[in-house]
Amino acid sequence: MSGERTVRAGAAVVDVTPPAGATMSGYAARLGPATGVHDPITVRAVCVEDTALVAVDVVGLHEDLCATVARRCPLPDEGVRIHATHTHSGPASVPGRLGGGVDAVWLAKLEDACVEAIAAAARRRVPVQVLAGYGAEVDVARNRRRTDGPVDHSLPVVRLVADDGASVAVVMSYACHPVVLGADNTLLSADYPGVVRRLVEARHPGCVALFLTGCAGDANTGHATSASVTQQASMSRTFAAAEQAGETLAAAVLDARLVAHAGPVRADRTTVDLDIADDPGVDGVDEWRRLAADPGTDPGLTALMRYWLDWSERIAGRGERRWPAPVGVLDWAGVRIVTLPGEPFAQIGLDIRAAVGQRAGPAAVTMVAGYTDGCPGYLPTSTEYAFGGYEVEEAHRYYGLRGPFDPGSAERLVEAATALARS
Structure with missing residues (x-):
């Protein structure tokens, strides 16, 4: 979108924390509303030239809201991406999905906040140098479905540095469900991504830290999916545990060896129609x-x-049989940020990064984020259907779909994203 070697970037944060009493989303087993706030629920926007990347501390966002924000904001909508960090300790945010219970008044404020954050970030754009690389792979994520399943430990990091040496923004991504906190927690929280951001911002005063949850559909910090279908507390799922996971990731982010990238800033996207099976x-x-x-x-x-x-x-036996999946790529001076909707499995991120990196060269940095521009359900790789389980056989009910996505859907997203990134 810009062929100039000088890249301009800005960032902004808007607090959207609802009051106690708000309906929370992420666990069917959580029966009560939020009783308070542990840490803020925020909207964070980073603008690079005429592109924008927005991250919201909620379990998911409806594709209609994401499209509306893109149309309303002051930038060309083809370069705007709206991401949900997927914290399971945030307010209900997706009408008709994930338990519902969405406060329409708060949701309208959230939409306005996304537009406001993009506009503020755009106003604050200054010339920056794009530094990017990978942090050391940390052993935080686990495959929650099977011990021999794939895990993506990659930790891509982008730092946007102004002429005076100050960091405007730090963008990072990791593929692990923000579900350190369980269904027994009733305090609003960004979970471990909030810890990572807080520590990164403390090291780089004045910057905005933006965390993207990667392809984490089958990854968490080490408990089975069934452990979330209870209100019983667990010593491994506490705020202290979230702090520990966040500290580990933040240390790797802050120690990452970053190199300068130069080139144009571009955006591209496409839509892949995915078929929905019967339950x-x-x-x-x-x-x-x-x-x-x-x-x-x-x-x-x-x-x-x-x-x-x-x-x-x-819904059973009714509902749509096809869903248009938005796939996007932002190219920030050679750093590629691939965005996918829903909850992609870890192998998807590994496959996209491998395919794009082979062509782009050893210094290339590729982020692959799920939960972007819509969250309709899980996107397993074809080989995972044989293992069954919640993500493959049941989760579509909580998402309000008639059934799971057809096998092969994930591979079609990989193909589309790889083609966009390579172009």
Whole structure:
């Protein structure tokens, strides 16, 4: 979008923390509203030339809201990307998905805040040098589905440095679910990404740290998905544990060896129509009803079964059979930021980075972020369907889809993203 060697960049933060009493989203097992605030819920925007990257501390965003923000902001909408960090300790944010319960008034404020953050970042653009590289791979993420499953430990980092040496922004990405905090937590929080940002900003006063959650659909810090279908507390899922994970990642970000990149700033995007299958387990309705009615069932599981029953009445056998998936690439002076919707599995990020890096050379830096410009559900690789499990067989009910995405959907996104990045 700009062929000049001088790159201009700016950044801004807008606090969108709702008050206590807000409905939280991320766990069907969490029955009550937010009882307070542990750390702020924010909108963070970084503008590089006429592109913008926005990260919001929520579990997901609807594609319609993302498109509206892009149209309303002062930049060309083809260069605007709206990302959800996917914290499971944030306010409900996706109408009709992930438990619903969205406050329409707050959601309108969130939309305005995204526009405001982009506009403020654009106003603050100054000439910068683009420094980028990879932090040391840290052992924070685990494959939550199987011990021998793939994990993406890559930690790409971009630092935008003004002429006076001050950092305007630091952008980083890691592929791990922000679910250190469990369903028992009722304090609003950005989870471990908030810790990473706080520590990076402390090292670079005045900068805006922006964290992108990578392809984390099958990755967390080491617990099974079933561990979230309960309100029972866990010693491994506390604010202290989130602090420890954040400290580990922040140290690697701050020690990353970054090199200067130069070149134009460009943006491109495409849409891939993904087919939606029918639910493979809809014949389990009687068992869902039995569990929901049994007083001995764990309250978290009871809540989940009620979600499944509601889905069976409203959506099963109905709904769209196709979803248009937005795929985008931002090229910041040779640093490629690939954005995908939904919850892609870790292998997707590994495949895209490998394909793009082979062509771009050893100094190339490629970020691959999920949860961007819409969050309709999980995107497993084709080989994962044989293993079954929540992400493949059940999660579409919480997302309000008639069924999971067809096998091969993830590979189609890899193909589209790789073609865009290489071009």
